[in-house]
Amino acid sequence: MHVGMLLQMAADGMGERVALGSRTDGTTVAELAARARRAGTILADMPGERVALIDLNSEAVPIALFGAALAGKPFVPINYRLTDEQLRDLVARTAPATVITGEGVADRLGTIPGVELLERKEFLERTVDPSVAEADPYGGDPDSVAVLLYTSGTTGAPKAAVLRNRNLTSYVISTVEFAGAGEDEAAIVSVPPYHIAGISSVLSSTYSGRRVVHVETFEPHVWVDLVRAEAVTHAMVVPTMLNRILDVIAEDGGGLPSLRSLSYGGGPMPLSVIERAMALLPGAGFVNAYGLTETASTIALLGPDDHRRAHASDDPAVRTRLASVGRPLPTVEVVVRGASGTALGPGQRGEIWVRGEQVAGEYEGQGGGSDDGWFNTRDEGHLDDEGYLFVHGRLDDVIVRGGENLSPGEIETVLLAHPSVAAAAVVGIPDPEWGEKVVAAVVPAGGAEIDEDELRAFVRAALRSTRTPERIEVRADLPFNETGKLLRRVLREELAIRFG
């Protein structure tokens, strides 16, 4: 299938519903489809083989995403927060292309060979011009590339993940019921357009018939105000957003009465934050979603019932599932493999591999990691005896100390269990004797005093002494990127200077 069909079906089946903006004067699904079809014509006529977008969230994102698909050109949303040099590098890699630009972006790019700029405002104006022909709504080859996403590159140079039309549509039709959203439902989208969750939210909301309210760029007060003003029922947040949202509602006491579903993902979420959220938002169902760019979004989820059951249980094996990412989607297979490639049993840690129609696992210029359809997530994890998946962190982040492989996630979990610790990160830094040594950085909870030796003893009591950080830095914050990913490379460099 082609993503164009998702939109055309929505236009046929529920064209009068509001797709974007406020209930009273938003853009209907039928209008969105017409504008996307005009965008298909406009973008097909523009030079270049791709359509990039460097902008904040707005209605231009869904129109350009569907429009590029109908034009038969990959859509390439790029992170506007990069430095000017990084931005120009990525745009040059994307050429030949037309780039839809937000405010101030054209000046930052200058002239790049093979790149034509189109301002968002002008692009949007042309999509409401009835004299522009409407492109065929169904699109072409399901095998064609719909989206290229540059992975965040927290450990190296960004790679372009390739998502084909068939990957994205199979994710949507296997996880979302067509027109399944109630007419009163609305989703708030605050993840940036260059994040996979920004792409999947456009497709899922369109297909389910759920109205979308965009936040240009995340700010907790703006987010809370908009949820209340627009009676938002569904939200998705990345880890760094949730605690800041909770701070706002704890302070003003207003709650979020309209919110029915709060989904979180994109990185490990401290258990203390989830428990705080469940207490502050008693009316909301919580969903923990695990997925990667390369898997076209969610591949496993912990649903509202799982959350409630785990939260209420006295059985440690059930309670600990609150820290899991739930069970794989029915359409996705997950296995945990050991170093030799053999499948491991419950409780055994290894590499998480996935397979399914939505799994792309392909990078530009490198082809697919074809292993009978299996994709190595490079995440370390284990399954429990009922199939709940626990993710421990990136394998690339594993610390090798004196020949022993140590998982930072395991040590971070222990640090986070200490009442004085709000955030924690563990990295390996070069060491002449051991190859690498374990060091940590922690952020104190609400003005708590942290004693380094006491905290080290706390870890040693829970884990082996080789896993105890040799040094722990207490600091005001950790380096996260704007989508909630810890920048381990940055932290490693800082701690190497401090403790090396």
Added chain:
Amino acid sequence: MAVELKPGARFRSAVCEAEVVVIKAPADPVDLQSGGHPMVPIGDEPPTGLSAVPGYDDGAQIGKRYTDGTDALELLCSKGGTSSLSVGAELLVLKDAKPLPSSD
């Protein structure tokens, strides 16, 4: 008339508005019908003057997935219509899909 189906291929009814897209296809050719008449690949001109055979006029619903009861064939109805989908004489059934909580 059995034809080979490929995922992504689209067909329309010869008797009503219904259209389908193939999600999953068996290796062997399939005699795909709507209203008791062969479905036509999108782009081909459908025959005129046909009407649904009694017993094959229960409709197909937009957005619903249909199967032949095995796991090999799955269609998505991309445009609703008044006649029923079948493989040969055998009516297709709605795929039983449990709704998942929204994660995006």
